[in-house]
Amino acid sequence: MFDADLLEEALSLGNNRMSQVRSKISSEWPRRSTRPDGDGKARHPLWDRDSDTWFCLHCDGKITGVQIAKNLWHCPECGAVPVDILDTAFWCEDEGKSLPPIGDKAKSDISKPEFHVVDDRPKLELNERNIVLLMRSALLDDSTNVSERLGALLAEITVDEDNDVWIRSKSDLWPDDKAPTQAINVAAQLGIEIEWETMWSKIPFH
Ligand SMILES: [Zn+2]
Structure with missing residues (x-):
């Protein structure tokens, strides 16, 4: 305008x-x-x-x-x-x-338009739901096969009151030595801490 x-x-x-x-x-x-x-x-x-x-x-x-x-x-x-x-x-x-x-x-007065500048850039609201969603989608991005994708979907993601994240993945689905690189990157972008651990659990099927 x-x-x-x-x-x-x-x-x-x-x-x-x-x-x-x-x-x-x-x-x-x-x-x-x-x-x-x-x-x-x-x-x-x-x-x-x-x-x-x-x-x-x-x-x-x-x-x-x-x-x-x-x-x-x-x-x-x-x-x-x-x-x-x-x-x-x-x-x-x-x-x-x-x-x-x-x-x-x-x-x-129709000859003088009124201008309002609207800031329509997307804004991210950091709440538990959004953080969990972003972390899980980052984990899916890190997944390279079906097993890891299941691992990403089933990982337990907990957010504490400082918005820091604790992710527990299932060791049968996610390799012990594989770092969740994208999740770590996303956490860094959001300025939050990420805690990662793998745990044993029953996988959905063998
Ligand atoms: Zn009036």
Whole structure:
């Protein structure tokens, strides 16, 4: 979106779509909902109420009839939907008379896009489940035959409270003298200690 041509294209597509949606919506509403009268009175599109002052359920402020009509009955401050726009602020003692006006914010200003830079790089959450999964897949990577793959699948992998790992592999499936190189590498990348031991156990079949 920092590419000016791409941005212009995207904005024009978005703006075209927006005016289509706006005109479709206004065609289904009373005319007074999108065109306030000379005194600035606008009609709520969902129920028959006319007023020149409106209130958003979520914001403490007054909205003029012109403002709310222009913004298709969405709050100019927080974007709340038409059902949350009311003609009295019943939650105020004076029904909202003393509330300050809500400014014409840039939310409905279509010429100035808002940018949010989103960091979408994958992040690794180190918890027991993820560590076990990564260790087992590293062991599978170290396996060169069926017996070792079974050994990788059946190895007991324990993670302690410091996220350090203790792996017990079955000596009948995994050679005693074979180091789990990939598992050691992965542990080093994750900054965790790895403890390796082989133990005797009953293998699934002979
Ligand atoms: Zn609001």
